Amino acid sequence: MLRIEARPEPSRTMQLATPFLAVALTVVSGAVLFALLGRDPVVSLHAFFVTPISSLYGLGELALKATPLILIGIGLAAGFRANVWNIGAEGQLVLGAICGGGVALWFWEVDAPWVFPLMVVAAVAGGMVWAAIPAFLKTRLEVNEILVSLMLTYVAVLLLSTLVYGPWKDPEGFNFPQSRMFGEAALMAPILDGTRLHAGILVALAVALAAWLWQARTLSGFALKVVGLAPAAARFAGFRRHRAVWSTLLLGGGLAGLAGLFEVAGPIGQLVPEVSPGYGFTGIIVAFLGRLHPFGVVLAGFLVALSYIGGEVAQIEAGLPQAVTGVFQGMLLFFLLATDFLIRYRLRRVPRRRAAEGG
Amino acid sequence: MEPIVATTVSVIAAATPLLLAANGELVAEKAGVLNLGVEGMMLVGAVSGFAVALTTGSASLGILAAALAGGVLALLFGLLTLGLMANQVATGLALTIFGVGVSSLVGAGYVGTPVARLPRLDLPGLSDLPVVGPLLFGHDALVYLSVAMVALTAWFLHRTRGGMILRACGENDEAAHALGYPVIAVRFGAVVFGGVTSGLAGAFLSLSYTPMWAEGMTAGRGWIALALVVFASWRPWRLLIGAYLFGGVTILQLHAQGLGLFAVPSQVLSMLPYLATILVLTLIATGSGRGRLDAPACLGKPFHPPA
Numbered sequence: 077m078l079r080i081e082a083r084p085e086p087s088r089t090m091q092l093a094t095p096f097l098a099v100a101l102t103v104v105s106g107a108v109l110f111a112l113l114g115r116d117p118v119v120s121l122h123a124f125f126v127t128p129i130s131s132l133y134g135l136g137e138l139a140l141k142a143t144p145l146i147l148i149g150i151g152l153a154a155g156f157r158a159n160v161w162n163i164g165a166e167g168q169l170v171l172g173a174i175c176g177g178g179v180a181l182w183f184w185e186v187d188a189p190w191v192f193p194l195m196v197v198a199a200v201a202g203g204m205v206w207a208a209i210p211a212f213l214k215t216r217l218e219v220n221e222i223l224v225s226l227m228l229t230y231v232a233v234l235l236l237s238t239l240v241y242g243p244w245k246d247p248e249g250f251n252f253p254q255s256r257m258f259g260e261a262a263l264m265a266p267i268l269d270g271t272r273l274h275a276g277i278l279v280a281l282a283v284a285l286a287a288w289l290w291q292a293r294t295l296s297g298f299a300l301k302v303v304g305l306a307p308a309a310a311r312f313a314g315f316r317r318h319r320a321v322w323s324t325l326l327l328g329g330g331l332a333g334l335a336g337l338f339e340v341a342g343p344i345g346q347l348v349p350e351v352s353p354g355y356g357f358t359g360i361i362v363a364f365l366g367r368l369h370p371f372g373v374v375l376a377g378f379l380v381a382l383s384y385i386g387g388e389v390a391q392i393e394a395g396l397p398q399a400v401t402g403v404f405q406g407m408l409l410f411f412l413l414a415t416d417f418l419i420r421y422r423l424r425r426v427p428r429r430r431a432a433e434g435g
Numbered sequence: 436m437e438p439i440v441a442t443t444v445s446v447i448a449a450a451t452p453l454l455l456a457a458n459g460e461l462v463a464e465k466a467g468v469l470n471l472g473v474e475g476m477m478l479v480g481a482v483s484g485f486a487v488a489l490t491t492g493s494a495s496l497g498i499l500a501a502a503l504a505g506g507v508l509a510l511l512f513g514l515l516t517l518g519l520m521a522n523q524v525a526t527g528l529a530l531t532i533f534g535v536g537v538s539s540l541v542g543a544g545y546v547g548t549p550v551a552r553l554p555r556l557d558l559p560g561l562s563d564l565p566v567v568g569p570l571l572f573g574h575d576a577l578v579y580l581s582v583a584m585v586a587l588t589a590w591f592l593h594r595t596r597g598g599m600i601l602r603a604c605g606e607n608d609e610a611a612h613a614l615g616y617p618v619i620a621v622r623f624g625a626v627v628f629g630g631v632t633s634g635l636a637g638a639f640l641s642l643s644y645t646p647m648w649a650e651g652m653t654a655g656r657g658w659i660a661l662a663l664v665v666f667a668s669w670r671p672w673r674l675l676i677g678a679y680l681f682g683g684v685t686i687l688q689l690h691a692q693g694l695g696l697f698a699v700p701s702q703v704l705s706m707l708p709y710l711a712t713i714l715v716l717t718l719i720a721t722g723s724g725r726g727r728l729d730a731p732a733c734l735g736k737p738f739h740p741p742a
Contacts, residue, residue, distance in 0.1 A: 161524055213713075217720035222471065222524070223662045224716065227709040230655050238702040360528055397543045402536025409529035410515065417519040 078423045090419045095365050095372075097418075098411035099379065105407055115394055123393040124386035124400075134385065136271025140343060141384050144169065144335035144352070146280040146377035148359030150287045151328030153368040157291075158304040158320040164210065164225025165332040166356025167232035168203040172333025173340045174236055175202030177347040180262035180340075181244060181255055191261040195337060203333020204326050206232060211325040215318040221325070229356065237349050244347060255347035264342045276338035280377075283331065287370040300324065332356060353384065354402075361409045380405065440569055442686060447578060448644055450682030452477070452636040452653075454581040456660035457667070457674050458588055459632030464664055465592060466625035467605035467733040471527025472512055473633050474657025475534020480505040480637025482538040482545070485648045489550045498553075498577070498638050505634020506627050508534060513626045517619050520737045535651065545648045553577065553643040577639045582675070584632065589671035601625060605731035608738040618738050633657065655709065662712045666719055668729040677715075684711050 106124070107117035128134045148165045155162045176199030183191050206228055213219035237253070246256045264274035291297035299315035300323070307317065339351050362380050366372030387401030456473050463470050483504035488497025512530050515521040553575035555562075562573040592598040603611040604621045612618050636656070641648050659681060667673035688704040691697055697704070 163528060209713075213717060213720075217717060219713075219716050219720045220665065223658060223665075224713050226658050227655070227662075227712050230709045231706045234702040234706045238700045241702070242700050357528075357532060360525075361532065364525060397540055399536055399539035399543060402532065403540055404536075406529060406533025406536045409525070410511070410533060413515055413521040413526050413529060414519055416521060420520075 079426050080421050081424050083420055083422055086419050087422075091367060094415040094418060095367065095376070095412060097415045098365070098408060101411040101415070102404060102408045105411075106404060109400070109403065110396070113396065115396065120390060120394045120396060123396075124390045124404075125382060127393060128382060128385040128389045132268075133271055136266075136268055136273040137385050138378060138381050139277045140271075140273050141381035142374075142377040143276040143280045143338055144355040145359055145362045145380055146374055147276075147283060147331045147335040147338075148328070148355060149362035149366055149373040149377055150280075150284055150370055151324070151331035152359050153363040153366060153370070153373055154287065154291070154300065155324035155328050156304075156363055157368050158300045158324050159307075160214075160304075160321050160324045161222045162207065162210065162225050162325055162328045163222055163360060164206070164227075164229045164356070165328060165359050166352060166354065167225065167229030168206045168329040168332035169336035169339075169352050169356050170229070170232040170236050171202040171206040171329075172199035172336030173347065173351045174232075174239065174336075175199050175333070176337035177255065177258070177340045178244075180258040181347070183262070184256060184259050187259060187261045189261070191259070192264075192341070195262060195341060196334065199333045199337035200330040201333070203329040203331070203336065205329075206333075207325040207329025211322050214321050214325075221321070225325075236347070236351065240347050240349055246346075253349050257346045258341060262341055263345055264338065272343050274338070274342045276342060279334070279338075281374065284370040284374050291370065296323070332359075358384075358405055361405055364409060365412055380408075383408075440566055442690065444569055444574075445689075446679060446682040446686045447574065448682075449685040450678040451578050451581045452639045452644065452656055453660050453663060453681055454585065454675065454678035455577070455636035455639065456633045456657060457663040457678060458581070458584050458671065459629035459636075460660055461664045461667070461669060461671060461674060462588060462592075462601070463622075463625045463629035464734055465605045465669060465731055466601050466622045467608060467731055467736065467738070468513075468516065468622050468626050469523045469527065469735040470509070470512055470530070470626060470629055471524060471661065472508065472530025472534065472657075473629075473660050474653055474655070475531035475538075476505045476508045476630050476633035477534075477637035477640070477653045477657045478538035478651070479508055479534045479541075480634030481641035481652060482542040482637075482648055483634070484638030485550060485641040486541065486545060488642055489545065489548065492551075494551070494553050494642060497642055498635065501634040501638030502631045503634070505630040505632070505637065507630070509627045509630020509633070510623075512630070513623045516737065517622055517626070520739065523735050523737070531657070539650045542648045542650065546650065548647065550642065550646050552646045553639075575643050577635060577643060580635070581639075585671045585675050592671065602731070605733055608733045608736070612738070612740060619740065622738075633660075636660070659708065659712055662716055665730075666715050668719075669731065670729075681708060681711065684708050 107121055110117045110120040129138055152162060152165060176195040179195045179198045209228060210221040210224040213224055214221045240255055241253045244255045246254055266272055267275050300320050303310040303315055303317050303320040340347055358380055362373055362376045366376035383401050383404045387398050390396040391398050456477055460473055480501035484497040484501030487500035488494050508530060512526055515526045516523045555573045555575050558572050562568045600616050601621055604618045608618050640652055663674060663677045666677045685708050688707040692701045692704050
């Protein structure tokens with residue numbers, strides 16, 4: 077007989093073990109899913125998880141896709157710690173792409189070193205403005221930030237579409253809904269020969285380090301955690317909830333905006349109607365899988381990036397539908413949330429007779 | 436008169452999926468459970484309903500499959516949040532991400548295939564009446580079901596003992612438990628009901644509103660349904676008003692796009708339902724009624740039955 081029993085305190089071991097357990101369960105379920113789809117599970121899993129990273133180009137792509145996921149995951153994790161639920165990172169990313177890309181298009185013919193820094197400033201500001209709307213409504217009127225930030229995602233995507241179908245359409249682009257290719261000064265060059273990897277990954281790693289220093293070594297970082305875990309204690313200590321809402325939403329929005337800029341100034345090189353395959357939503361999974369810790373988010377970012385590339389490779393090599401990626405990502409978060417039960421509870425073997433008596 | 440009647444009929448159609456999904460979510464929230472997976476359950480309902488209706492040729496079986504699919508996803512949500520006490524917000528988001536993925540995986544082979552629209556329930560004679568005929572008669576079964584469901588919910592929640600127990604679980608779970616009510620079981624029931632109606636809302640989209648399957652065809656309606664529950668201050672009849680107002684906004688912007696009434700790009704008009712949602716949430720928060728105070732006290736909080 078097994079019996080469920082509450083642990084006296086949350087298990088730190090389990091806290092670190094459940095992400096790996098969740099990944100293992102996802103891979104096993106993935107094999108079952110492939111078998112159900114009538115494919116050889118071993119071949120499909122190999123195509124999904126191994127082939128993509130067995131070349132230098134593949135590794136470059138992995139880091140390239142991990143970049144926006146890490147940036148977004150860090151911002152969202154800071155919010156989730158403080159019980160601030162920004163789920164509109166996708167919209168903040170799009171705003172970053174619009175503002176950063178707008179600067180690139182405005183100075184299209186200018187080849188000067190200040191163009192790119194200006195794009196960065198514009199993108200971060202754009203993401204922040206988009207996140208400031210739910211922050212304002214939340215702190216002033218207690219309007220639910222989940223719904224507002226999500227609704228603004230649809231608005232942002234439509235705004236981008238308005239621009240690339242309208243005023244920002246490439247005049248020499250045969251009427252395709254896309255902007256001009258950015259000028260040389262506005263593009264991020266590859267940092268590794270034979271790949272498309274750009275310096276964004278270095279920025280993402282630096283941001284992770286800075287976030288860790290902030291959260292682990294400063295009072296304002298600590299305040300955030302208290303606001304999330306023990307609101308009453310936070311009030312008593314004078315940590316203001318409004319400040320946590322503003323700071324985490326602005327951080328999340330700014331980082332998502334930066335991620336959007338890195339996409340359009342990096343691999344895409346212009347504005348198109350769809351600048352992200354849902355990085356903003358996948359960033360939510362990355363934040364949880366990384367245990368809301370900056371370093372964990374880095375690892376989780378690479379792992380989840382693999383599911384994107386794996387989906388592409390599996391589509392080409394094994395003929396699997398690309399939607400498998402979304403199913404994998406959803407399953408991963410489900411398994412993680414389910415196994416997290418083991419952090420607070422344990423299963424204990426009890427002899428049959430005692431169980432009957434105790435029952 | 437003719438165009439007004441036609442517009443009203445299309446408003447009814449636009450409001451129906453919102454009403455079905457929001458009504459189910461309202462019941463779940465009244466029991467104290469916040470399920471943010473409505474969008475995912477709707478999508479899975481839409482694709483299951485479509486696939487079954489297409490392969491069997493039976494609309495009824497399609498509707499049944501959609502309800503079942505929504506219910507199964509809600510059961511999964513219940514297992515995680517009520518059984519394993521996982522965070523409701525995170526689990527709901529997971530359900531939506533999973534639902535988007537599963538629906539596009541299942542639906543990949545069906546994109547662009549048409550299906551027969553749900554049959555209209557025509558009453559001989561009555562449907563042919565001028566004005567009243569097209570307005571009240573000749574809709575499909577899900578339209579009538581959506582309104583009947585609101586009446587049923589209002590009656591159940593406020594006029595029956597079962598409804599009182601359900602509300603008690605949402606307002607004060609510990610007291611309800613102390614009185615001997617099975618809090619977890621009641622919440623499970625409410626969540627699964629929400630899943631079934633979300634699945635039906637999805638089926639209405641893929642079998643009646645636009646009889647076809649397209650990836651992500653709910654286009655945020657699941658989230659708007661969540662906002663409608665707040666708008667309605669958790670009262671079923673207000674939900675009806677809210678859903679029809681939103682249906683109205685949707686149809687107005689579609690007509691404005693079609694007629695080219697405003698010199699703005701069509702995408703700007705498409706933003707209206709989303710902006711209206713934000714506006715409505717803001718107005719509710721500023722209004723003298725202070726709608727958010729009507730939220731069930733235990734909404735979103737996990738319940739551990741004391742040993």
